Amino acid sequence: MGEAVTDARVLARALADPASVVGLDPDGWTTLLAMARAEQLIGTLAIRLDGLAMPAAVKAILADARAAAEHGRRSALWEAEMARRALAAVDCPVIVLKGTAFVAAGLAAGQGRSIGDLDILVPRASLDAVESALLAAGWEWVKPDPYDDAYYRRWMHELPPLIHRERDRMIDVHHTILPLTARITPDADALIAGSVLLENGLRTLSPNGMLIHAAAHLFADGDLAGGLRNLWDIRCLLDEFGTDGLLEEARRHGLNREIARSLRLVATLFGDDVARGVDCFYARRLTARDGWGRPTRPATRLAFYIRSHWLRMPPTMLARHLWTKFRKG
Amino acid sequence: MRHAFAVRIGPVGFRIGSDWRAPIAHLETLYRDYPKPLDGVPDFTVRLFARRPWRRFLRPSVEIGGDYMLPDAAPLPLRQGLLAAEMAMNLQMALGARRYLLLHASAVERDGRALLMTGISGAGKSTLATLLAAKGWRFMGDEFALLDPATGLIHAFPRLISLKNEAIAAAEAACPDARMGPLMPATPKGDIRHMVPDARAIAAMDVPARPALLVFPRHGFAPEIRSVQPGEAFVRMTQASTNYVALGEAGFRALTGLIGDVSSVAVDYPDGASAIEQVEALWAKL
Amino acid sequence: MHDGPYRAPPEGGLLIAPLDEFTAVYHRASGITHLLTEPAPQILAILGEGALSLGALLDRLARDYELTDGDLTDGDLPDGDLTDGTREALAARLAELVESGLVERA
Numbered sequence: 001m002g003e004a005v006t007d008a009r010v011l012a013r014a015l016a017d018p019a020s021v022v023g024l025d026p027d028g029w030t031t032l033l034a035m036a037r038a039e040q041l042i043g044t045l046a047i048r049l050d051g052l053a054m055p056a057a058v059k060a061i062l063a064d065a066r067a068a069a070e071h072g073r074r075s076a077l078w079e080a081e082m083a084r085r086a087l088a089a090v091d092c093p094v095i096v097l098k099g100t101a102f103v104a105a106g107l108a109a110g111q112g113r114s115i116g117d118l119d120i121l122v123p124r125a126s127l128d129a130v131e132s133a134l135l136a137a138g139w140e141w142v143k144p145d146p147y148d149d150a151y152y153r154r155w156m157h158e159l160p161p162l163i164h165r166e167r168d169r170m171i172d173v174h175h176t177i178l179p180l181t182a183r184i185t186p187d188a189d190a191l192i193a194g195s196v197l198l199e200n201g202l203r204t205l206s207p208n209g210m211l212i213h214a215a216a217h218l219f220a221d222g223d224l225a226g227g228l229r230n231l232w233d234i235r236c237l238l239d240e241f242g243t244d245g246l247l248e249e250a251r252r253h254g255l256n257r258e259i260a261r262s263l264r265l266v267a268t269l270f271g272d273d274v275a276r277g278v279d280c281f282y283a284r285r286l287t288a289r290d291g292w293g294r295p296t297r298p299a300t301r302l303a304f305y306i307r308s309h310w311l312r313m314p315p316t317m318l319a320r321h322l323w324t325k326f327r328k329g
Numbered sequence: 330m331r332h333a334f335a336v337r338i339g340p341v342g343f344r345i346g347s348d349w350r351a352p353i354a355h356l357e358t359l360y361r362d363y364p365k366p367l368d369g370v371p372d373f374t375v376r377l378f379a380r381r382p383w384r385r386f387l388r389p390s391v392e393i394g395g396d397y398m399l400p401d402a403a404p405l406p407l408r409q410g411l412l413a414a415e416m417a418m419n420l421q422m423a424l425g426a427r428r429y430l431l432l433h434a435s436a437v438e439r440d441g442r443a444l445l446m447t448g449i450s451g452a453g454k455s456t457l458a459t460l461l462a463a464k465g466w467r468f469m470g471d472e473f474a475l476l477d478p479a480t481g482l483i484h485a486f487p488r489l490i491s492l493k494n495e496a497i498a499a500a501e502a503a504c505p506d507a508r509m510g511p512l513m514p515a516t517p518k519g520d521i522r523h524m525v526p527d528a529r530a531i532a533a534m535d536v537p538a539r540p541a542l543l544v545f546p547r548h549g550f551a552p553e554i555r556s557v558q559p560g561e562a563f564v565r566m567t568q569a570s571t572n573y574v575a576l577g578e579a580g581f582r583a584l585t586g587l588i589g590d591v592s593s594v595a596v597d598y599p600d601g602a603s604a605i606e607q608v609e610a611l612w613a614k615l
Numbered sequence: 616m617h618d619g620p621y622r623a624p625p626e627g628g629l630l631i632a633p634l635d636e637f638t639a640v641y642h643r644a645s646g647i648t649h650l651l652t653e654p655a656p657q658i659l660a661i662l663g664e665g666a667l668s669l670g671a672l673l674d675r676l677a678r679d680y681e682l683t684d685g686d687l688t689d690g691d692l693p694d695g696d697l698t699d700g701t702r703e704a705l706a707a708r709l710a711e712l713v714e715s716g717l718v719e720r721a
Contacts, residue, residue, distance in 0.1 A: 030369075055367075067576075070577075071577050075646055085716075560635045560637035
């Protein structure tokens, strides 16, 4: 159990090619499990490796992970159902996003996936009505801070987060898929118009819409933390739906570069392609994890952290934001 | 990581990595009679690390991490490194355990049947388990009892016994031969000293027991015994379990099964000797 | 209050463990455990068979469980026909069940 000279490529390989785990020694398994937990991919890994030969200890750990993912799936769907009931009287489409959408639609991307807050997308014009309906049904504001509140309302693509007072679960209400400060402005109306009604009364984005949102979320918003999981989502969506009309639709939202990068990185990390140019830098960031589950490559991480704020805000605004945050400690 | 140690406590395997030698040296000594994780693959990883490289040497401060973490867990000074390791291992159990319903309770066994003692910190569940073990009961654990939803049996989790403040002297007097860890004065939880469970507890740690009695002890009151209604016992045990919700249906079945099968009793006691008498009298009437 | 109809999860959607005056109910769809007192378990049993309005639910409770005013309110009212007070008390219990998600307005 010394210092592992490895990165999360072993995890990516295990997900894409489950047979690659056959013959792992105890330390190899330990490394794989620690990485999968750190990247929140342990449930996904458990589903992918189900049925393969493995030590009894690993089998038990992965069975636990499957049970945990199943519990997460049930809770996420219930939270979506409670939001549906709360918003039934508001006359607008309510679209569930990300993990909840994948499990609601029964997609491969949802299998074993860890799911956090409930994210929903509603038309901007309906935000006030949605907000009041949620407040009436037991959701409350998380942050009482007026600067944060003003910041969210003015610049973010969502309401300030709400939490349900009984169930203790958060909901993020979005009216578009990227912050208004981002230089890319996707066409939210088109995404909503293309959404799909499921049997359980919930709506999801169209397949291409889900892919575009996943790529936007991964590459145009944020510092790539948890990025391997998001890239795995994209890999599963591509596998299930293909790429028909994808690039054209992405271009309409100004996200064709992000979609193209997603396709290349999926082929690199979950396939046999070799990364070239700046993609190497992305691949290094996405796999920066050691055998103890620790984050590695601090310089690469920092670069993506700064970039994430740069992407979301014009520089003068970024300075003001960081200053306000700094003064509050 | 620079220093590492692996151990199995009951059915749960851990590996602990550390930026410093000292906490690992303590673990090696105190857990020397314990087995290694099953198949060489631990259930949980724990990390004791310095937030900044110079913090390894300059006022060394131990951050707690692992598979499961609390975002704002405060670091501990290096001389409390063993406490940091134990806290981090408990945290993995509290946040990550899924195979068993985790009951925040101490447990002892006699004739194949388990006595569970649960209560808020300071109720005396560690001390009582230690005193009962000194009287011939088999010690199963002082912090967590593991209820198997598939069988309804209690599995032992005999980690090091965490003694606090006046309980240290009481345990030392009751178990003069026990091996002890370093005395750590003035930790966030007061003075702390770890005691190694006796040889029998370690040798029999893979033997589960059928739960027979659930006790809610309360220290510092005149002796009194009161039966606890199932509804109250159920609610108190859901609060005493960190993974009841996460286990879903299995947790519900396990806990309602436990509450239906065992008697639940509240025991007020003035001191350890009295508590032992009260508990043994209850046990004799089962 | 909204007069429904109301429905509860069908048989199999709930695990029910009577404890004492409390009944523990595990709701499979949500994974949430609820601790209920009378007449909530009876309401769930009736509404699990099919959606009913508040009035129809009251009639069923009176018939199947011989619940009277005393069971549903604080017990100050004389036994006999269900009164407005009972209806109000029941509506309040129903509202709690709707908020908990165990009962849905169909």
